Amino acid sequence: MHAVPMEQSESLYGLLAEYADASTLVAASRRVREEGYTVFDAYTPYPVAALDEAMAIQPTRIPMWVLLGALIGGVTAYGMQYYAAVIDYPWNVGGKPLHSWPAFIPITFELAVLGGALFGLIAMIVKNRLPEPYHPLFDVPAFDQASQHAFFLCIEASDPRFDREQTRQFLQALGAKEVTEVVA
Amino acid sequence: MASHHHAPEPPVIEPGHDLESVTHKLTAFPLIRRTPGRWFIGFMVVFILLLVFLYAVIVLTVLGVGIWGINIPVAWGFAIINFVWWIGIGHAGTLISAILLLFRQSWRTSINRFAEAMTLFAVACAALFPLLHLGRMHRFYYILPYPDTLGLWPQWRSPLVWDVFAVATYGLVSLLFWYVGLIPDLATLRDRARRPGAKRIYGFFALGWRNSARHWHRYQTLYLLLAGLATPLVVSVHTIVSLDFAVSIIPGWHTTIFPPYFVAGAIFSGFAMVLTLILPLRSIFGFHDVITDRHLNNMAKIMLATGLIVAYGYLMENFIAWYSGNTFEQYMSANRMTGPYAKLFWLLILCNVAIPQLLWFRRVRTTVWMLFLVALSVNYGMWLERYIIVVTSLHRDFLPSSWDMYSATRWDWMTYLGTIGLFLTLLFLFVRFLPSVSVFEVRELVEHQPYEEATPEVL
Numbered sequence: 001m002h003a004v005p006m007e008q009s010e011s012l013y014g015l016l017a018e019y020a021d022a023s024t025l026v027a028a029s030r031r032v033r034e035e036g037y038t039v040f041d042a043y044t045p046y047p048v049a050a051l052d053e054a055m056a057i058q059p060t061r062i063p064m065w066v067l068l069g070a071l072i073g074g075v076t077a078y079g080m081q082y083y084a085a086v087i088d089y090p091w092n093v094g095g096k097p098l099h100s101w102p103a104f105i106p107i108t109f110e111l112a113v114l115g116g117a118l119f120g121l122i123a124m125i126v127k128n129r130l131p132e133p134y135h136p137l138f139d140v141p142a143f144d145q146a147s148q149h150a151f152f153l154c155i156e157a158s159d160p161r162f163d164r165e166q167t168r169q170f171l172q173a174l175g176a177k178e179v180t181e182v183v184a
Numbered sequence: 185m186a187s188h189h190h191a192p193e194p195p196v197i198e199p200g201h202d203l204e205s206v207t208h209k210l211t212a213f214p215l216i217r218r219t220p221g222r223w224f225i226g227f228m229v230v231f232i233l234l235l236v237f238l239y240a241v242i243v244l245t246v247l248g249v250g251i252w253g254i255n256i257p258v259a260w261g262f263a264i265i266n267f268v269w270w271i272g273i274g275h276a277g278t279l280i281s282a283i284l285l286l287f288r289q290s291w292r293t294s295i296n297r298f299a300e301a302m303t304l305f306a307v308a309c310a311a312l313f314p315l316l317h318l319g320r321m322h323r324f325y326y327i328l329p330y331p332d333t334l335g336l337w338p339q340w341r342s343p344l345v346w347d348v349f350a351v352a353t354y355g356l357v358s359l360l361f362w363y364v365g366l367i368p369d370l371a372t373l374r375d376r377a378r379r380p381g382a383k384r385i386y387g388f389f390a391l392g393w394r395n396s397a398r399h400w401h402r403y404q405t406l407y408l409l410l411a412g413l414a415t416p417l418v419v420s421v422h423t424i425v426s427l428d429f430a431v432s433i434i435p436g437w438h439t440t441i442f443p444p445y446f447v448a449g450a451i452f453s454g455f456a457m458v459l460t461l462i463l464p465l466r467s468i469f470g471f472h473d474v475i476t477d478r479h480l481n482n483m484a485k486i487m488l489a490t491g492l493i494v495a496y497g498y499l500m501e502n503f504i505a506w507y508s509g510n511t512f513e514q515y516m517s518a519n520r521m522t523g524p525y526a527k528l529f530w531l532l533i534l535c536n537v538a539i540p541q542l543l544w545f546r547r548v549r550t551t552v553w554m555l556f557l558v559a560l561s562v563n564y565g566m567w568l569e570r571y572i573i574v575v576t577s578l579h580r581d582f583l584p585s586s587w588d589m590y591s592a593t594r595w596d597w598m599t600y601l602g603t604i605g606l607f608l609t610l611l612f613l614f615v616r617f618l619p620s621v622s623v624f625e626v627r628e629l630v631e632h633q634p635y636e637e638a639t640p641e642v643l
Contacts, residue, residue, distance in 0.1 A: 022631060029397075042397040045203055045372075046628035047404050051397040060402045066409050077349075080329060084337035093341060106346040106424055110353040113417045117357045117410060121364065124406040125391070128399045132392035144375040146395045147368065149203035149627075 013136035013184040014040075014156035015167055016143070017176035022048050025151040028174040030054040032155065035170065039159035043143070043152040065123035066116045073115020077108040136182050154182065196291045196629060198473035203627050206474070210623045211369075211376055213469060214616065223616060230608035237602020240595055241316065249319040251595040258578045258590035263317035265570040266600050268425055269453070270310035270607075271351065272446075272566065275418050276454020277303025278358065281365070282414035285407075291482055293629050294474045297369075297622040298465065299458050300362040305610040306457070307355045309603040314347070316599065343427040350424040357417055361410050367393050367403075368624040422450045429573065435516040436577035439504065445497030449566060452490035452536075455483050456562035461611065463556050465620065474621055477550045484549035487562065491540040494569075498537065512582060520576045524589060529572055535565025 019025040022044065029042050033056055042051050051057070081104040085091075090098050125131070137143050137154065146152050153176075155167050164181075171179050197206075244251060254261040277299035284292035315321050327348050329338055338345045370390035377383040393399070426446035429437040459480070466475045505513040520529050539561045548554045580587045592600075614620065 043395045044397060044400065045207070045395060046368075046624045046631065047400040048397065052401055055397060057398055057401050060405050062402055062405045063409060066406075066413070070413075081340045084329065085340055089335060089337055093339070096341065100341055103341040106343075106420070106427075107340065107349045109420055110346075110349040110417075113413050113420075114353045114356060116413050117360055120406050120409055120413075121360055124364075124402050127402055128396075130391040130393065130399075132394075133387065135392060135394055137394060143394075147372040147375045147393075148207045 011184055012157040012164065013182040014154045014159075014162070015164075015171060016137065016140055016152055016154045016180045016182050017171040017174070018142065018178050018180075019151045019153065019175060020177055022050075022151060024175050025153060026050045026054045028153055028171070028176070031174055032153065032170075036161050037155055037159050039162075040153065040155040043137075043146040043154065045145075045147060045149055045151070060127070062120055062123050062127070066120040069119025070112040070116035072119075074108050074112030076115075077111035078104055081107060136184055140180055140182055142178075142180070157184070196294065196476065196478060197626065198476060201473065201630050203630060206626050206630055207372060207376075207623055210474070210619050210621050210626060211373055213620075214373060214618055215377055215382070217379070219616065223612070227609070227612045230605050230612060233602055233605020234609045235605075236598050237605055240598040240602055243595065244316060244319075244599070245321065249317065251593060253590055253592045253596050255588055255590065257581060257586055257588055258575055260317075260574050260578065261590060262592050262596040262600055263313045264428075265567070265574050266603065267310050267313035267317075268446075268570045269567050270306045270313070270603065271354075271425060272422065272450035272453045273457045274303040274306035274310065274354075274358070274454065275422060275447075275450040276458050277301070277306070278361075278414050278418040279451055279454065280458070281361065282411040282418070285411045286415060289482075290629060291479055293625040294471075294476075294621055295458065295462060295479060295483075296625075297362075297365060298462060298620045300358065300365065301611065301614045301618075301620070302454075302458060302461060303358050304355075304362055305607050305614075307351070307358060308610070309607050311351055311355060312603060312606075314351075343424060343431045346424045347428060350421045354417060354421045357410070357414055361414055364403075364407060364410060365622060366618065367391060368395065369619050369622065371395065372623055373619070419447055422447045429577075434577050434581055435510070435512040436501075436505075436520070436573065439501060441497055441500050441504070445494065445501075448490045448493035448497065449569065452487060452494050453562060453566035455487045455490070456559040456566070459483055459487070459555060459559040460563060463552055463559075465615070467552070469615075469620075471621065474626060480552070480555055481546070481549045484543050484555055484558075487559075488540060488543040491536065491543075491562070495537045498533070515580070516577060519580055520572060523576065523580070525572065525576050525579075528568055529576070532565055532568040532572055535561045536569060539565075 017028070019028055025042055025044065026048065029040075029051055032040055033054065040055075042048075042055060044051070082099065085100070085104075086098045092098075096103075142150065143152065153171065155162060155171065161167075168179050201209075252261060252263070254263075277296075280292050280299040281296040281303075284296075315324050318324060326332075327338060327345065338348075367390060370386050371393035374383055374386040374390045377386055423443040423446070426442040430439060430442040432438060462475060463480075466472060502517045505517040508514075520526070539558055542548045542554070542558055548558065575590050579590055
């Protein structure tokens, strides 16, 4: 249906290269990006801050989602209290004004925090496309070590510049310990 | 970062570790095939306490709160004492995981996971007490805003209603923060587990986490934001707890110093509990190279500092009682120090003010058994503090004709000790099945240690 650069890459998810440590991986990622690749990712056993810059990862919009969740939580909480105390069941308690706003602040604050936290979590999970119990990378036996002590870089076959042989040689030239083909 | 330069502090992680060795060490126990006998013995003991709790709750449900020692005027008693005690303990977990993260205290990494779990379980114990105190637990939903047939709403001006929202939010956000922190470690456990069943369960909760750099980026952003949200949250929760008291007009409760003094007291008791739990954990699992003397020293210093704030609170409470010229406040102060509960008051001063002064000595801060004893003393002292606040203020208020004495019954004690059983049961299960130290954050620390200054800070 759609054009595929090479016919073998139909069955290929990408090429997975293992690097010895974080700094080699960061350098390799930078070169991969500079070479014009766009569909690739690094896999590290802990967050490596330098990769954000090397891979040119765009700033995430999660802070916006958290803010939105906090606003929705806070406005809902205040609105609920206002509606209950002023409109739906106005009742004079000890001569206090019906709209006693200082007393409404604590619940407004709590629900704003709750809304922000929930929206943030949902945004992180959805944007990372989790939960994703199966992924082609999990079929590579050595990939288990990405969560322990190994550093990987994977250029995916869907990248327009991907070429089975040239990409492999390129990854190797960047100091890869090993390059594995990942079956889609 | 200035603190890194002037003092040659001991390292956060002992030298000689690499990514593989810390991963192996910290995930070893959850993945052991055969549960060790020692774990079972400990678990049995705490589980029996949990059964005591269940028994006390069943009897309470059948017979009602009349089995407790509460009366009029002391209508709050153990239920509220224990509620405040437990929720205060929880606050150190949030402080360690959120506030110390924002202050970039890298030493927090070895203890934050465990402290967060402690928070979660302490909040669970705390939340039970107001429910039990209702007497009819199955009617708890009366306190929530829902469309009932009478058209009634909760009273928004009441701190007790604020409490429902504060504690519920705190419990949920703590759970969320803890779970988010666990996701990468669950992936590690999934990848290290050999048994298919374990692999599957860890894999289910790991959500298919695959350590992608693009995922890490969003993950780190969320984690930092959650820390930013949890920090004011923890302050607000204990402030609202203190307003349960301060908004009333009871002598000894109606004071503006309560919010800050309660928050400091919460952190004080929470650090005491973290130390009480982590000192045995460290020696049982041999985590000395991850939880070092530097951690003990730092935690002891925070305990000392918050303890001094609490002592200042005691001092000001009594000063203001005298300075206000209010007869009832003055009587309340005198009654605390010389009345029927005077022994407990002075025991509280001994445990919370006098004994913690030993922490000025470095030797006490870094000698395990001494620190453990000081921590136990603070745990007990903070419980006594809540006892004194609740009972002495209520038992003699404005009208001498309504004065009465309070003493706890065996059902009160069974319920209280029973929640300790619940707390420890949950902790036993936690250390058995999950890594009690955050593995990926320790890996990060191990990698960054030699050239900490040269690399840009993560987050």
